Amino acid sequence: MNTPTPGALAEKILSGVGGSENIESLTHCATRLRFQLRDGEKVDQAALDALDGVMGTVPQSGDRFQIVIGGAVAGVYSDLMNLPSMTGGATPRPPSDAEVKAEIRAKGRGRFAWLDNFFEYLSDSFRPLLGVLLGASLIIAIASMLDAFGLVDFRSADKSATWVFVDSMWRSVLYFLPIMVAYNAAKKLKIDPWVGATVMAAVMTPNFTGMIGSKTPGVTTTTNTTLGTSESVAHVFGLPMQLNDYGGQVFVPLLMVALLALVYKGLKRIFPENVQMVFVPFFSMLIMIPLTAFLIGPMGVWAGNGLGTGLSWLNGNAPIVFAIVIPMLYPFLVPLGLHWPLNALMLVNINTLGYDFIQGPMGTWNFACFGATAGVLLLSVRHREKDMRQTATGALAAGLLGGISEPSLYGIHLRFKRIYPRMLVGCLVGGVIIGVLGGVNTKAFAFTSLLTIPVFDPMIKYIIAISAAFFTSMALVYFADYRTKEERAQVNAERDAAEAAPGDKAVVPAQTVAADDRELVAVGAAAAATGASAGTVAKAATAAGTPVADEAPVAGKGLELTAPVAGRVVGLGEVEDPVFASRALGEGVGIEPADGRVVAPVDGELITVADTGHAFGIRTANGVEVLIHVGIDTVKMQGKGFDVRVAAGQKVSAGDLLAEVDLAAVRAAGHPAVTLMTVLNTADMTSVEPHTGQDVTAGTPVVTVRR
Known part of the structure; x- marks a missing residue:
């Protein structure tokens, strides 16, 4: 895959957000570019998602927009700010007369800011x-x-x-x-x-x-x-x-x-x-x-x-309309977080009526969503797309077993515009079936997954509806593809070229293995980080006089990443940040910190140290890239409460102090203090295995990385 030069990527991003004249302000954290735009409607989200070097996009209310870059975000930010058209640093320019008038009219209409809040x-x-x-x-x-x-x-x-x-x-x-x-x-x-x-x-x-x-x-x-x-x-x-x-x-x-x-x-x-x-x-x-x-x-x-009572009247007098509206509405409410009012009404119904009639139709939306993910999974297997296969497998498991749709939405559906129309057909089919069959009720609040099917009554009607929604979406996505013919041809050509490339695999010599006898993963990961092939790295190592093996990596127990902070280890799916939860930044763990000491989880070089002290990127000797991110949205604290003890380019050993954080200040500022650790190049590994559900001290192994 041809990765664009940094300057070219910056120019394409600038074009995708509507040009410099559409940027009110631009900042970045450890992984994302954060735009405040003048008009969010001018963003070409599909074009941005398609860019090599962009891991995903996250639209937000108030014309805010985030672009997930990963560890290279500081470089891309610098390239953006140095573009000729960005002279002035994306600071607000004086508004024109037309803009002033438009702002006054917008204030008169409310601009719906109160609704967002x-x-x-x-x-x-x-x-x-x-x-x-x-x-x-x-x-x-x-x-x-x-x-x-x-x-x-x-x-x-x-x-x-x-x-x-x-x-x-x-x-x-x-x-x-x-x-x-x-x-x-x-x-x-x-x-x-x-x-x-x-x-x-x-x-x-x-x-x-x-x-x-x-x-x-x-x-x-x-x-x-x-x-x-x-x-x-x-x-x-x-x-x-x-x-x-x-x-x-x-x-x-x-x-x-x-x-x-x-x-x-x-x-x-x-x-x-x-x-x-x-x-x-x-x-x-x-x-x-x-x-x-x-x-x-x-x-x-x-x-x-x-x-x-009002919804009950609609359900009783126009059940088909009600059963269709609910599943057709949810695909647009959930990504914006606007579905909670309906969830609240479900609880009200159970308390006042003794049953709820919203969850049945809602279940058809969930299963249509999971069906679309299943279609993407089948295509990723058929076309040998490793990254998408991993993403779709995790999202489908979270959906079918837990009833959680966010991994599917953020990780897949919102990235490919061809999925939503096909998923909506599945929602429509399921809703029509429930409406025609007379509705489905439940006496309990339940996440709509395979495990909660028995709580719905009549259960057979519910099974028919969700099955139809699931398989309709799956078939439409699979046979129509989530990529256009041109995109599919290009992606497959790039895949074939990558598979045909020299596959020499090199390993770090035995004498460089750390004293704790951790297995070091292959140098090929370092090649991926620098854009070189594994063979190139091997040749360079040989020229330097370093012996390099010709075959597969040394077998072993895997590279252990230890906890950067003491506390309770949770899965990424449990954290409040949709980008981390969707694994867009790789697999890993979250830790609810017990104290503010943040230490290095592994030996390596600090390739990133955020100016605000909330994030650190470490690359091991053999190319495993680890991100440590303290809290959620803590970039907004501008370094207050963060005492950084290291600098970019510094070598660190596991257990070395990176920073001391005032957790009380983080929480007082309204930010979750959960500390996140992910393997940014998860796709290059055979497996990244988080060990969750335990209380740990700093230095306890919490993630195993295998090549």
Whole structure:
């Protein structure tokens, strides 16, 4: 594959984002170019994704746009800034009269910035809960499968203590979801998250919920004989307060925290800094707990019930329309993070109606998405595309087993414009089938994967619909290809040329093996990093008097990458950054840090040290390229809280101190502190094996790399 020269790549990127006149500002972190554009509509995303040297693109709200480059980002940034048309460093130029008028008109229309902020608020309030929601849904799925096979009556009113206990394992997530949402929402709005959680917990204590339907003095309960429902009202300080069970409610904490943020920040302006720790939480609780109990709580319940009733009416009166709209909408909502409001409504339906009717049609979108990924996987096997095969395999496994669509979307579908139209046909087919067959319901919140099929009723209708969606998308993508004929011809020609190239493989001589007896991977990886062939590297080594083997690498246990920080090791799929989660920057791990000491995970040369201190790139003697990235979006901190102890070009050994980081400052700035470590040239390795789910100290092996 012919990689463009750095200057040529910079020119193509500049053209792809609409030229220098469309760039308001340009910065970079350790792996990405970050553009603030004047008009995001001018970006040719397909052309940018097709560039050699570009690993992916990430459109964002507010005309922001990211281009993932990898370890070479600093060089590409420098080339961009040195282009003649970028004179002035992409700083804002004085707006023209027409632009000033357009800006005024845009402000008059709102420019939808408030809408972006609203959906970001919703998304960030739910996204961190993805793991526990998925865990709860899988517990429900297992119990439902046992129920389907007649081994246990999952829905029985008189279940044994064993199954009551199993119920508590998943109900804990759904019942206490309001407290979790309140915590995340408060964190998003940059106030003390524990205050948000405490206010919500106050109306969920046994003392509070125990008054519902009780004979407590001051509590009256009335029964609606027509509807068969009852309502309890407590008279507190002489004022009537409607009592509700807020378990599983999501609108209440979202409304409450939005008001709490105003109160909390207002109190911080009133009280001196030396007494804020005591009086700001105290008065926040004193104000917000009564407001939530008397006003916000009932309002949130009414709003949720109203929305659920409206959707239920549409589902009951126009089921085909409803069943088609939901799966056709989701492919556009999920990439933007706008699907959380519908997910919230699912929880409302379960709490108010006892079942949900949105998840069934939504499942057809998920399986259409996974079907498109399966089509790409089959094509990658057929055309011997190693990189795409690895990407599609991981994305398909995450989808079918976990119900997670983001790896498919970010890793594949959004990169190739031919996939979406074919995937939408699968969504349409699945939605029509569910609508014609009369709808599908579920009594549990579940991620739509193979494992959660038993929670849907009627199950056979659901299976027919998702199967049709899956195989329709898969067939359309496979037979039409996700590349055009011209692109396919070019890619296959490049593949054939690469396969026909000399395949001499060289290894590092035995005497250079580190003292801890780690296996060193082949020098061919270094060739990939520099653009030379393995044979070229071998010849150079021989000319220098270094003995080089002619055959395959030495067999061994693999190169071990150790933890750069102490903490809890998690998979990349669990982190909040879609680029790392999609493995666009290679396979690796995330570590929730226990302290701020960041050390080298392997012996090698520091090829990148970010000026802001949040990222480091290390290349081993045999070409394994390792990225250490401290926190998410911490480039925005401009180095505050990062004490860097090394410089680019320096040789380091595993365990050497790279930086000391003030984790409290990172979290106070609203950034996740998770430290990420990936192998940037994963595609050149036989395997990169992360070891997750463990608590480690710095220096513990967490990733095994094999050639």
